[in-house]
Amino acid sequence: MPDLPFDAGDARLAAAAWSRLVEPGDTAAGILVSRLGPVAALDWLVGAARGRPAAVPGEERPWEAAVARWVPRLENLDVRRELEVLHRLGGTLVVPGEPGWPTALADLGEGAPFALWVRGDPTVLAASRTAALVGARAATAYGQRAAADLAGALTEAGTVVVSGGAYGIDAAAHRGALAAGGPTVAVLAGGVDRLYPAGNAALLEAVESDGAVVAEVPPGCAPSRSRFLARNRLIAALGAVTVVVEAAWRSGALSTATRAAELARPVGAVPGPITSMASVGCHRLLREGAVCVTDAAEVLELAGPVGSATVAEPAVQAGLLDGLDDVAARVLDALPARSAAPAENLARTAGLSAAEVRSALGLLELAGRVRRHGSAWRRT
Numbered sequence: 001m002p003d004l005p006f007d008a009g010d011a012r013l014a015a016a017a018w019s020r021l022v023e024p025g026d027t028a029a030g031i032l033v034s035r036l037g038p039v040a041a042l043d044w045l046v047g048a049a050r051g052r053p054a055a056v057p058g059e060e061r062p063w064e065a066a067v068a069r070w071v072p073r074l075e076n077l078d079v080r081r082e083l084e085v086l087h088r089l090g091g092t093l094v095v096p097g098e099p100g101w102p103t104a105l106a107d108l109g110e111g112a113p114f115a116l117w118v119r120g121d122p123t124v125l126a127a128s129r130t131a132a133l134v135g136a137r138a139a140t141a142y143g144q145r146a147a148a149d150l151a152g153a154l155t156e157a158g159t160v161v162v163s164g165g166a167y168g169i170d171a172a173a174h175r176g177a178l179a180a181g182g183p184t185v186a187v188l189a190g191g192v193d194r195l196y197p198a199g200n201a202a203l204l205e206a207v208e209s210d211g212a213v214v215a216e217v218p219p220g221c222a223p224s225r226s227r228f229l230a231r232n233r234l235i236a237a238l239g240a241v242t243v244v245v246e247a248a249w250r251s252g253a254l255s256t257a258t259r260a261a262e263l264a265r266p267v268g269a270v271p272g273p274i275t276s277m278a279s280v281g282c283h284r285l286l287r288e289g290a291v292c293v294t295d296a297a298e299v300l301e302l303a304g305p306v307g308s309a310t311v312a313e314p315a316v317q318a319g320l321l322d323g324l325d326d327v328a329a330r331v332l333d334a335l336p337a338r339s340a341a342p343a344e345n346l347a348r349t350a351g352l353s354a355a356e357v358r359s360a361l362g363l364l365e366l367a368g369r370v371r372r373h374g375s376a377w378r379r380t
Contacts (some may be wrong), residue, residue: 002124003142004017004077004082005077005078006079008039008046008080009039009330009359010043011037011038011039011095012093012115013079013083014037014038014039014042014082014093015038015096015114015115016044016079016083016093016095016114017077017079018033018038018041018115019076019115019217019218020073020082020218020221021045021070021073021074021077021351022069022070022091022242022348022351023230023330023334023351024113024230024231025109025111025230025233026069026351027109027110028065028069029041029066029067029070029114030110030111030112031042031110032045032056032066035056035314036056036134036267037124038114044056044066044068045071045074046074046301048063048067048071048075049071051223052167053271057371063270065092065353065356068353068354068355068356069347069351069352069356070343070351070355072347073348073351075376079218081204081220082117082218082220083240085220086117086192086193086218086219087191087192089119091117091119091192092118093115093116093117093118094115094118094122094125095114095115095116096112096114096243099123099126099149100122100125100126100128101125102126102237102238103117103126104130104237104238105186105234105237105238105239107237107263107264108233108234108237108263109162109257110228111233111292113192113206113234114213115214115216116215116216117192117215117217117219118192118212118213119192119212119213120207120209120210120211120213120214121183121211121212121215122212122213123187123197123239124160124185124212125212125214126159127159127160127183127310129157129158129159129160129303129358130159130161130185130238131160131161131162131171131240131242131299131300131303132161132162132236132238132239132242132243133147133150133151133154133161133163133169134164134169134170134232134240134242134243134244134256134257135147135168135169135173135174135244135245135246135247135251135255136168136246136248136253136278137155137167137168137169137170138167138246138278139167139169139172139245139246139278139299140246140272140278142246142272142273142276142277142278142316143168143169143245143246143270143272143278143279144169144172146246146270147169147172147176147245147246148173148175148176149176150176150178150243150245150270150296150299151172151177151180151182151184151198152176152177152296153180153296154296154300154322155176155177155184156180156296156301157300158182160177160182160183160184160185161173161176161177161184161185161301162184162185162187162235162238162239163185163186163187163209164186164187164231165186165187165188165195165200165203165204166197167195167197167199167200167297167347168246169183169245169246169253170186171203172245172299173245173380174186175203177211178206178207182210183210183211183212183305184210184211185207185211185212185214185238186204186207186211186212186213186214187214187215187231187234188214188215188231189215189217189223189224189225189228189230189231190221190222190223190224190225191215191220191222192215192219192220193219193220193231194222194223195213196223196253199316202299206278212323214234215231216231224334225329225332225333226326226330226333226350228252229255230323232252232255232259233259233263234264236257236260236263237259237263237265239260239261240265240266240267240303241265241268241272242256242257242259242260242265242267243265243266243267243268243273243293243299243302244256244257244268244269244281244285244290245270245282246270246272246278246279247279247280247281247282247285248277248278249277249280249281249284250279250281251256251281253281254284256279257269257285257290266291266302266303267285267289268290268291268292268293268294268298268299268302269282269285269290269291269292269293269296270292270294271286271292283378319357325366327352327359327360328360328363328364329351330350330351331346331352331356332354332360332361332369332379333350334346334349335370335377335378337380339377339378340374340376340377340378341376342375342376342377343357343358343361343377346361347378353355361377368380
């Protein structure tokens, strides 16, 4: 294992490196960095990759599996490349302890991000009044109108609206906030160099101009299903309250509500017509304990001291990854949609060890979800 090509003793560079080395929400990495700090943790990992055993203060656990997950990305690690891309975009790297770092992310504990890659004004992330507005991509005209009206009224009341930049409800929420003349925050699942979805690029550029576009993964990282789900915990943590404006029964937006409830954040839902399949997810949340909200005043009331709603954990993310455990889901998600990839490439993409990838591929093959293509693998 050669020496790292950048100054690994620089705390900012080390924090950026950890955001590249591990997948979002990797709690083992969170434990390591919280115990040692980003610089010493990176030195520990380099030593472990060279076969030099080292103890972690306060931790008695086997680290082999975690090290095997991280080492494939350590080989060609040089965060100066990603930082140069961010610099060209006029962006900012924000790390814990710096001005602009949102202290609300501390509630994520060992699953908190190591750094945030930001285009726009990073101080918006630490706003004192925030609300997360989320919902379905396949939104109705009713849902989009409700999201835009809520976002506009919240913005006029001095609240920063946080959402995910996606089609449908997210986009309507951002547009409503921008129309009201206030900043808004879009949290991406991939790097900030690729404004995703491409159809919302102009909207996300407007968000950057008046607020912030942020990601916990560096430029060059592609959005993936697992990263979308991990991204939702950031939206929930950044919002003092989370409101689901419109969602079908198995909408991915429901996972943001689950994350918010886990963080003891109040959860609200906007009711829709009882005949609308686009609102059954919201009605489900209301039955499970979310608070009914119909205007900005009710959202602000929910975010205040009287807001104490909780919500049960809904099932989320139907489709390709249904019925899979976390490791198998990440491996299947890492496979290209229309081509094959060798196991070592999948390990780097998924942030897993080669052994974990091989084991998952075997199970996925037995289930008929992947097939071997020479020395590579592809989806069936």
